[in-house]
Amino acid sequence: MFQVRMHGRGGQGVVTGAEMLSVAAFLGGKHAQAFPSFGSERTGAPVVAFCRIADTPIRLREPIVAPDALIIQDPTLLHQVDVFAGLRRDGYILINTAKSFAQLGLGEFVKGFHPERLLTVPATDLAVKHVGRPLPNAALLGAFAALGGQISLDAVCRAIESRFDEKVARGNVAAAKEAYEIVREEERLAETHHA
Amino acid sequence: MLEQCEGSHAVAHAVALCRPEVICAYPISPQTHIVEGLGEMVKSGVLEPCEFINVESEFAAMSVAIGASAAGARAYTATASQGLLFMAEAVYNASGLGLPIVMTVANRAIGAPINIWNDHTDSMAMRDAGWIQLFAESNQEALDLHVQAFRIAEELSLPVMVCMDGFILTHAFERVDLPEQAQVDRFLPRYTPRQVLDPNEPVSIGAMVGPEAFTEVRYLAHAKQLQALQLMPLVAGEFRQVFGRDAGGLISSYRTQDAETIVVALGSVLGTIKDTVDELRDSGLRIGALGITSFRPFPIAALRAALIHASRIVVVEKCFAVGIGGIVSRDVRMALRDRPQPVNTVVAGLGGRAITKSSLHQLFIDAMADKLEPLTFLDLDWGIVNRVLERERTTRRSGPVAEGVLRDIGMVASRIG
Numbered sequence: 001m002f003q004v005r006m007h008g009r010g011g012q013g014v015v016t017g018a019e020m021l022s023v024a025a026f027l028g029g030k031h032a033q034a035f036p037s038f039g040s041e042r043t044g045a046p047v048v049a050f051c052r053i054a055d056t057p058i059r060l061r062e063p064i065v066a067p068d069a070l071i072i073q074d075p076t077l078l079h080q081v082d083v084f085a086g087l088r089r090d091g092y093i094l095i096n097t098a099k100s101f102a103q104l105g106l107g108e109f110v111k112g113f114h115p116e117r118l119l120t121v122p123a124t125d126l127a128v129k130h131v132g133r134p135l136p137n138a139a140l141l142g143a144f145a146a147l148g149g150q151i152s153l154d155a156v157c158r159a160i161e162s163r164f165d166e167k168v169a170r171g172n173v174a175a176a177k178e179a180y181e182i183v184r185e186e187e188r189l190a191e192t193h194h195a
Numbered sequence: 196m197l198e199q200c201e202g203s204h205a206v207a208h209a210v211a212l213c214r215p216e217v218i219c220a221y222p223i224s225p226q227t228h229i230v231e232g233l234g235e236m237v238k239s240g241v242l243e244p245c246e247f248i249n250v251e252s253e254f255a256a257m258s259v260a261i262g263a264s265a266a267g268a269r270a271y272t273a274t275a276s277q278g279l280l281f282m283a284e285a286v287y288n289a290s291g292l293g294l295p296i297v298m299t300v301a302n303r304a305i306g307a308p309i310n311i312w313n314d315h316t317d318s319m320a321m322r323d324a325g326w327i328q329l330f331a332e333s334n335q336e337a338l339d340l341h342v343q344a345f346r347i348a349e350e351l352s353l354p355v356m357v358c359m360d361g362f363i364l365t366h367a368f369e370r371v372d373l374p375e376q377a378q379v380d381r382f383l384p385r386y387t388p389r390q391v392l393d394p395n396e397p398v399s400i401g402a403m404v405g406p407e408a409f410t411e412v413r414y415l416a417h418a419k420q421l422q423a424l425q426l427m428p429l430v431a432g433e434f435r436q437v438f439g440r441d442a443g444g445l446i447s448s449y450r451t452q453d454a455e456t457i458v459v460a461l462g463s464v465l466g467t468i469k470d471t472v473d474e475l476r477d478s479g480l481r482i483g484a485l486g487i488t489s490f491r492p493f494p495i496a497a498l499r500a501a502l503i504h505a506s507r508i509v510v511v512e513k514c515f516a517v518g519i520g521g522i523v524s525r526d527v528r529m530a531l532r533d534r535p536q537p538v539n540t541v542v543a544g545l546g547g548r549a550i551t552k553s554s555l556h557q558l559f560i561d562a563m564a565d566k567l568e569p570l571t572f573l574d575l576d577w578g579i580v581n582r583v584l585e586r587e588r589t590t591r592r593s594g595p596v597a598e599g600v601l602r603d604i605g606m607v608a609s610r611i612g
Contacts, residue, residue, distance in 0.1 A: 025199075065551070
């Protein structure tokens with residue numbers, strides 16, 4: 001079982017992001033379970049949503065306390081919520097920001113992690129560019145498709161299309177695709193660098 | 196058809212396939228998405244003929260459902276928490292009159308303190324109201340139980356409450372197999388009422404009954420619940436034939452065959468319990484789980500047969516009777532009333548407190564070492580409790596309890612796990 005925890009703020013589409021992630025996993029033939037951690041439900045308040053992905057039916061109903069991957073939609077949460085709680089050392093971190101981990105002040109913290117499992121993507125910028133609104137969830141799922149290998153970009157696009165009307169879906173699909181390409185390009189550069 | 200969707204969506208879809216003719220509801224979390232979904236289907240014409248009635252309160256919702264059902268319509272509503280309490284008088288009337296209304300309860304705690312999260316206190320407050328109460332373990336089962344609920348309700352002329360855990364199920368996206376309309380039509384015949392307000396053959400429904408016959412009328416309500424105990428396994432069997440999967444019935448057993456310890460529970464926590472049982476089985480411990488699908492009527496004989504060979508029973512329940520303890524466990528005790536096995540009560544998951552596998556693991560280890568008290572509150576923070584008790588001992592004007600606790604722990608929002 002692969003467990004993803006998503007952190008964001010009310011109004012950023014965190015819950016929708018987790019739901020679309022579960023749909024993408026389902027479209028890829030997996031079992032998936034997405035659910036929100038309901039809190040105060042106010043715009044701007046910290047929000048957590050969860051998604052489990054597995055090859056067999058999922059019965060477990062507890063919140064995800066030891067995630068395999070974190071998707072952080074809002075980097076300002078880094079100083080407010082213990083977003084890294086329980087994260088495995090071999091886990092994945094995807095942060096919505098134009099900065100690097102070092103620039104976020106996380107250089108020391110991520111030292112023991114696999115560098116190829118750490119990623120930042122300017123998802124809000126991509127959303128503004130393609131959707132016209134600062135809703136980064138679709139772009140982050142596109143990046144996640146390139147990062148974790150749990151879902152395909154095609155499944156992400158189809159999950160987005162099943163969720164929104166045609167116009168909104170088109171923008172979000174474009175944001176997801178560009179985020180995916182950004183990650184792929186970075187991976188190519190990293191490989192060249194190693195070589 | 197397999198679909199990855201929200202539990203509320205799955206239930207709305209299932210209810211629509213049952214062709215309800217009147218739907219009335221008043222919004223309350225975490226039930227709202229269900230009737231919103233149905234409202235959309237009525238408005239768009241996907242569900243017709245059906246009248247969707249917006250009412251001014253939960254009391255009105257159940258009253259409209261009673262009127263619609265008495266007029267011969269297949270009637271549905273949904274509620275939760277304080278909404279269920281607010282309709283309480285009408286809830287008793289619906290069953291007392293023998294009207295086959297189906298209602299979803301998206302289980303949520305009862306205030307005060309106000310709390311929107313899940314536990315079973317709301318349904319339990321209505322456990323003696325004369326309704327059949329079914330509890331769903333997953334969204335698939337919630338969906339399937341609704342289809343069965345209309346069938347059971349109408350065959351017996353008795354209302355059925357389908358209870359599903361608020362947020363944990365209603366707001367969870369998971370895979371469900373949505374039935375085809377033709378399957379549901381095959382399983383659920385047209386509603387033919389035992390009693391109906393028909394101008395061509397006028398009757399009254401709701402006579403005043405005095406001491407001369409009140410006991411008999413009430414006994415007949417009990418007799419009908421006993422009939423339900425016979426009917427529900429048959430309905431579940433027919434359901435399996437039409438839909439090809441198991442759902443409903445009275446109880447469900449998991450690895451109980453040779454179990455020395457059996458954990459009894461209702462609703463979605465059974466999933467986490469089963470995962471914990473698997474872990475403990477892997478280390479050689481003989482433990483199993485038993486889910487009560489039908490809490491009312493309470494399946495005493497089925498439970499007795501399933502539990503009698505175990506040496507201890509642990510009941511994990513998301514509710515408790517203040518001043519005494521367990522609610523479910525007292526009924527389970529009835530099934531084993533002349534037997535020596537201990538029946539331990541564990542109160543867990545109140546107001547949305549997460550029930551984790553690690554807490555359950557330790558709990559069951561303690562149970563198997565006979566270390567459990569008769570009444571245990573899982574993950575209760577004694578530090579918080581004792582601080583308040585100490586304040587009340589030393590300060591007359593100690594202030595409101597809930598506000599004092601929140602101040603003590605220095606937080607307002609919930610935590611991750």
